[in-house]
Amino acid sequence: xxxxxxxxxxxxxxxxxxxxxxxxxxxxxxxxxxxxxxxxxxxxxxxxxxxxxxxxxxxxxxxxxxxxxxxxxxxxxxxxxxxxxxxxxxxxxxxxxxxxxxxxxxxxxxxxxxxxxxxxxxxxxxxxxxxxxxxxxxxxxxxxxxxxxxxxxxxxxxxxxxxxxxxxxxxxxxxxxxxxxxxxxxxxxxxxxxxxxxxxxxxxxxxxxxxxxxxxxxxxxxxxxxxxxxxxxxxxxxxxxxxxxxxxxxxxxxxxxxxxxxxxxxxxxxxxxxxxxxxxxxxxxxxxxxxxxxxxxxxxxxxxxxxxxxxxxxxxxxxxxxxxx
Amino acid sequence: xxxxxxxxxxxxxxxxxxxxxxxxxxxxxxxxxxxxxxxxxxxxxxxxxxxxxxxxxxxxxxxxxxxxxxxxxxxxxxxxxxxxxxxxxxxxxxxxxxxxxxxxxxxxxxxxxxxxxxxxxxxxxxxxxxxxxxxxxxxxxxxxxxxxxxxxxxxxxxxxxxxxxxxxxxxxxxxxxxxxxxxxxxxxxxxxxxxxxxxxxxxxxxxxxxxxxxxxxxxxxxxxxxxxxxxxxxxxxxxxxxxxxxxxxxxxx
Ligand SMILES: Nc1ncnc2c1ncn2[C@@H]1O[C@H](COP(=O)(O)OP(=O)(O)OP(=O)(O)O)[C@@H](O)[C@H]1O
Ligand SMILES: [Mg+2]
Numbered sequence: 001x002x003x004x005x006x007x008x009x010x011x012x013x014x015x016x017x018x019x020x021x022x023x024x025x026x027x028x029x030x031x032x033x034x035x036x037x038x039x040x041x042x043x044x045x046x047x048x049x050x051x052x053x054x055x056x057x058x059x060x061x062x063x064x065x066x067x068x069x070x071x072x073x074x075x076x077x078x079x080x081x082x083x084x085x086x087x088x089x090x091x092x093x094x095x096x097x098x099x100x101x102x103x104x105x106x107x108x109x110x111x112x113x114x115x116x117x118x119x120x121x122x123x124x125x126x127x128x129x130x131x132x133x134x135x136x137x138x139x140x141x142x143x144x145x146x147x148x149x150x151x152x153x154x155x156x157x158x159x160x161x162x163x164x165x166x167x168x169x170x171x172x173x174x175x176x177x178x179x180x181x182x183x184x185x186x187x188x189x190x191x192x193x194x195x196x197x198x199x200x201x202x203x204x205x206x207x208x209x210x211x212x213x214x215x216x217x218x219x220x221x222x223x224x225x226x227x228x229x230x231x232x233x234x235x236x237x238x239x240x241x242x243x244x245x246x247x248x249x250x251x252x253x254x255x256x257x258x259x260x261x262x263x264x265x266x267x268x269x270x271x272x273x274x275x276x277x278x279x280x281x282x283x284x285x286x287x288x289x290x291x292x293x294x295x296x297x298x299x300x301x302x303x304x305x306x307x308x309x310x311x312x313x314x315x316x317x318x319x320x321x322x323x324x325x
Numbered sequence: 326x327x328x329x330x331x332x333x334x335x336x337x338x339x340x341x342x343x344x345x346x347x348x349x350x351x352x353x354x355x356x357x358x359x360x361x362x363x364x365x366x367x368x369x370x371x372x373x374x375x376x377x378x379x380x381x382x383x384x385x386x387x388x389x390x391x392x393x394x395x396x397x398x399x400x401x402x403x404x405x406x407x408x409x410x411x412x413x414x415x416x417x418x419x420x421x422x423x424x425x426x427x428x429x430x431x432x433x434x435x436x437x438x439x440x441x442x443x444x445x446x447x448x449x450x451x452x453x454x455x456x457x458x459x460x461x462x463x464x465x466x467x468x469x470x471x472x473x474x475x476x477x478x479x480x481x482x483x484x485x486x487x488x489x490x491x492x493x494x495x496x497x498x499x500x501x502x503x504x505x506x507x508x509x510x511x512x513x514x515x516x517x518x519x520x521x522x523x524x525x526x527x528x529x530x531x532x533x534x535x536x537x538x539x540x541x542x543x544x545x546x547x548x549x550x551x552x553x554x555x556x557x558x559x560x561x562x563x564x565x566x567x568x569x570x571x572x573x574x575x576x577x578x
Contacts, residue, residue, distance in 0.1 A: 194446040196439045203425045203436055210423035213387060214437030215408035273427040 037293035059288030061236035068229030076205035076272030077131035084142035086252025089237030094247035113234020121226035125219035146249040166242025205272025344393035371549035386410035414495035480511035
């Protein structure tokens with residue numbers, strides 16, 4: 001066979017496999033899991049409006065964290081500290097809102113997230129330490145800070161404006177947590193897909209040297225993505241505190257794995273250069289649905305963890321296969 | 326015939342004087358002086374490790390010279406990054422091409438210089454149109470402006486890098502072994518593009534290991550050996566034997 005034909009064919013093949021696999025796996029996965037539960041759990045209340053909207057409400061904080069992580073991972077970095085950031089931000093917000101009111105509480109929560117992001121970002125961008133190690137360390141560090149902030153005590157949030165705004169409130173007939181999710185996804189998507197900033201995030205994750213000789217400041221971009229991730233984890237902390245009407249050091253503790261899984265399943269490459277905010281949203285909803293369905297099926301916590309772990313493994317396998325091609 | 330009668334009349338677009346660059350204890354470049362005039366093609370030749378890429382990176386602002394001066398159109402400049410060189414109308418095709426593989430051809434064409442519309446959003450339409458126009462002009466055969474760079478062949482990737490440089494350059498293009506990975510047809514294509522830059526009065530500094538190519542394209546040839554400038558010859562007044570002797574430091578018989 002003439003070599004020109006072969007290479008044309010293999011090129012067409014590779015287009016097809018990329019098109020199907022990486023980009024759309026999350027939508028097929030979402031549909032498949034939805035249909036599976038819809039059939040298996042049709043008598044257990046999975047398909048009720050109440051249950052389905054509950055899934056969306058419960059995944060709001062994870063979705064918001066996932067948006068930040070899409071930016072970080074697209075830039076070729078990672079942020080393992082988001083779970084601890086959620087706890088610190090929620091506690092900071094709870095203490096402050098009780099003491100100084102709504103605005104101060106919000107500023108404290110978001111501010112705590114941004115500060116942790118600034119610390120991570122400065123160490124990665126300017127001290128040039130790998131983000132994996134930096135955020136592994138700050139994950140532990142701020143988990144400790146969260147524990148010591150209130151001596152392991154849970155802090156109730158009594159400000160009803162705060163809990164309405166970030167938790168149980170309804171605006172124009174739509175729960176506030178859905179508003180937050182929708183706004184964060186829309187704004188995140190536009191910044192990621194349609195601005196120079198988003199393009200530069202992808203460029204540094206793809207080829208940092210090429211980005212640098214093209215006039216993109218790689219350190220500034222690294223700092224920025226880690227601050228976005230910290231700030232959004234701070235917002236996720238507010239949403240937890242608002243919905244639960246309390247803050248505790250355990251908030252966000254188990255979210256890291258779910259969020260990373262949502263982002264990877266959603267089509268963001270582990271090594272940067274490519275990703276999707278909408279994919280991360282669907283990935284996050286899929287993980288939420290999985291949790292919900294597995295609970296309704298009566299699986300034990302340990303079985304739930306095993307199933308989730310297997311799904312993450314499958315997702316990572318698809319992602320890496322794509323990258324090494 | 327490659328000699329350009331106007332070449333010697335114009336003021337140099339680039340002037341290097343006594344450039345020296347050391348990395349720690351290693352002297353990569355010393356006593357280097359060279360001029361490139363508008364519309365002139367100067368070839369930089371020398372064995373592996375002679376310091377050619379280092380020199381390109383000094384001119385493009387990636388490295389700052391340890392000492393010496395760089396003058397662009399008569400104005401002495403101190404460049405500390407690639408953005409400044411680009412602001413002076415200097416574009417580079419690096420040895421590794423500096424392409425973001427997973428991004429599209431048009432995003433690579435505008436990397437770091439993406440146009441935006443009135444809302445501050447990327448003007449993709451414009452990037453795509455300009456890319457398609459340019460690709461057609463230069464006859465770089467790529468499947469589409471939307472293709473990801475990773476899906477292109479070596480020649481097509483090289484074409485994208487060169488198209489990008491010619492699109493943005495107003496004064497000077499630096500090419501670091503632009504045809505090293507290319508087949509016969511692609512090499513001819515690139516050579517044609519380089520020659521066409523003369524019409525736009527753009528100066529070219531090209532690194533090549535192919536003396537055939539150097540003699541075909543260059544007005545002048547500058548020889549480097551172990552960081553030292555051995556000499557500059559007008560192509561018309563030298564031959565391959567002399568250049569080889571200069572590169573290797575051995576007399577040819
Ligand atoms: N960043 C650096 N740090 C230390 N030494 C360097 C650095 N960059 C280049 N050198 C050294 O400077 C010398 C010149 O290297 P350079 O890459 O400029 O050679 P070259 O002429 O482009 O070679 P080739 O034909 O193989 O591309 C080499 O000895 C190299 O090891
Ligand atoms: Mg070189």
